[in-house]
Amino acid sequence: MEEAAIVGMKIFDGVIACMLVWLAWRLSTLRDLFQAVVLFIVFGLIMAVAWVRLGALDVALAEAAIGAGLSGALFLLALGRMMREPGAKNGAELKGPPSTRDLPEKGNRTSFMGHVFLLGFVLVLTSTLGGVLFSIPLPAQSLRAKIFAEIGNSGIGHPVTAVLLNFRGYDTLLEIAVMLLGVVVLWSLGASRSPQGVLLDDPILGASARLMAPISIVVAGYLLWSGGDSPGGAFQAGAVMAMGGILLVLGEVRFRFVPMSSGLRSVLAAGLVVFLGTGISAMGMGGRFLEYPRDWAGTLIVLVELAAGVSIAAILLILFMGDKPDQETSPGDRVI
Amino acid sequence: MPLNLNVWLGHALVLCSIPFFLAGTVGLLRFPDVYSRIHAITKADNLGLGMVAMGLALQADSWTLSAKLLAVWLLALVGSSASCHLLARSALRKGVAVWKKPR
Numbered sequence: 001m002e003e004a005a006i007v008g009m010k011i012f013d014g015v016i017a018c019m020l021v022w023l024a025w026r027l028s029t030l031r032d033l034f035q036a037v038v039l040f041i042v043f044g045l046i047m048a049v050a051w052v053r054l055g056a057l058d059v060a061l062a063e064a065a066i067g068a069g070l071s072g073a074l075f076l077l078a079l080g081r082m083m084r085e086p087g088a089k090n091g092a093e094l095k096g097p098p099s100t101r102d103l104p105e106k107g108n109r110t111s112f113m114g115h116v117f118l119l120g121f122v123l124v125l126t127s128t129l130g131g132v133l134f135s136i137p138l139p140a141q142s143l144r145a146k147i148f149a150e151i152g153n154s155g156i157g158h159p160v161t162a163v164l165l166n167f168r169g170y171d172t173l174l175e176i177a178v179m180l181l182g183v184v185v186l187w188s189l190g191a192s193r194s195p196q197g198v199l200l201d202d203p204i205l206g207a208s209a210r211l212m213a214p215i216s217i218v219v220a221g222y223l224l225w226s227g228g229d230s231p232g233g234a235f236q237a238g239a240v241m242a243m244g245g246i247l248l249v250l251g252e253v254r255f256r257f258v259p260m261s262s263g264l265r266s267v268l269a270a271g272l273v274v275f276l277g278t279g280i281s282a283m284g285m286g287g288r289f290l291e292y293p294r295d296w297a298g299t300l301i302v303l304v305e306l307a308a309g310v311s312i313a314a315i316l317l318i319l320f321m322g323d324k325p326d327q328e329t330s331p332g333d334r335v336i
Numbered sequence: 337m338p339l340n341l342n343v344w345l346g347h348a349l350v351l352c353s354i355p356f357f358l359a360g361t362v363g364l365l366r367f368p369d370v371y372s373r374i375h376a377i378t379k380a381d382n383l384g385l386g387m388v389a390m391g392l393a394l395q396a397d398s399w400t401l402s403a404k405l406l407a408v409w410l411l412a413l414v415g416s417s418a419s420c421h422l423l424a425r426s427a428l429r430k431g432v433a434v435w436k437k438p439r
Contacts, residue, residue, distance in 0.1 A: 202425065208418040
């Protein structure tokens with residue numbers, strides 16, 4: 001029975017790998033961009049299964065939440081905007097689904113020699129990486145032993161979270177800063193002049209949004225708390241909460257307009273500020289920047305994860321909503 | 337081979353979900369218009385998922401795990417029903433014709 005299970009899993013892995021390659025090729029060559037986006041979402045989900053098979057459960061959670069869920073929603077939103085004529089008022093005519101037929105004419109496309117060069121470059125890159133990969137001596141040197149030796153000092157039970165938020169906390173700090181930068185860049189583009197879409201006033205969407213949003217908060221809290229001892233963490237929790245927020249924004253009319261306020265800015269910046277604060281306070285407790293003392297490490301990390309989770313949820317939701325909120329509080333005829 | 341009733345029933349339930357998923361996909365591929373296709377895939381996949389969830393819940397180690405699997409099924413139910421409704425509504429708005437049986 002054991003060998004049958006092992007062979008079965010190998011076949012499953014092979015099927016997943018082939019599906020990934022086929023999906024990637026298919027979604028790059030499809031004409032209809034809507035179908036390509038749907039395949040992209042499917043690709044994200046199959047990728048999450050692949051991560052589970054590789055034993056990387058935190059990455060699988062993040063891939064399913066952000067790669068398949070949030071990115072899919074962003075792509076669909078962009079497609080919806082592309083289908084409408086810019087500059088017109090409410091409910092402009094649909095141009096039709098965007099397709100790769102809108103590409104530039106023959107003269108501007110890549111030449112045959114260009115294609116040959118690209119193919120050669122990709123082949124050289126693939127063979128170099130493959131050669132490097134197969135020349136790594138087995139058993140692979142991993143940091144597993146070192147991490148488990150030090151994990152008692154980190155204040156966290158789960159090795160992935162310990163690495164993310166204590167041993168390599170600097171990287172995570174920079175990641176959160178980059179996400180905040182993303183919002184800053186998005187808002188610096190200013191308010192868009194075209195209507196963002198058709199007002200979707202559907203009772204079932206509203207009802208499911210009202211059901212899913214509180215559930216998403218509970219699930220996010222659970223993911224955040226369980227990130228200490230099992231797969232989970234701030235990014236996954238933030239992504240789940242952001243998706244509950246997206247459902248609310250799509251389903252409830254009164255949430256479509258978010259005025260700019262200091263509360264909004266504080267929530268967006270909270271993750272970065274708290275993270276920096278704990279890093280500096282670590283210096284105050286006798287250590288270098290972000291060098292948490294052993295007794296306080298657990299508490300500080302929980303604090304950082306909480307702030308980062310809420311912040312990431314707000315950032316992702318704002319990235320979805322897109323335009324810079326107006327300073328005044330009159331909704332006017334803004335629709336999403 | 338273990339004679340545990342839970343494990344056997346769990347495996348049987350998961351295997352029983354296969355014809356449901358198959359039927360739903362066949363319906364997706366072979367039904368004549370958008371509405372019947374959406375209907376087939378949603379109903380059959382929800383049932384199939386319910387059987388998988390039940391089968392896994394029977395093999396779970398603790399009550400909390402079974403409750404989580406049940407919650408997964410209920411949430412998937414809500415999500416897929418809402419999307420099914422939205423897809424059909426948007427197709428109706430766009431004017432996709434409902435298939436009529438040819439005389």
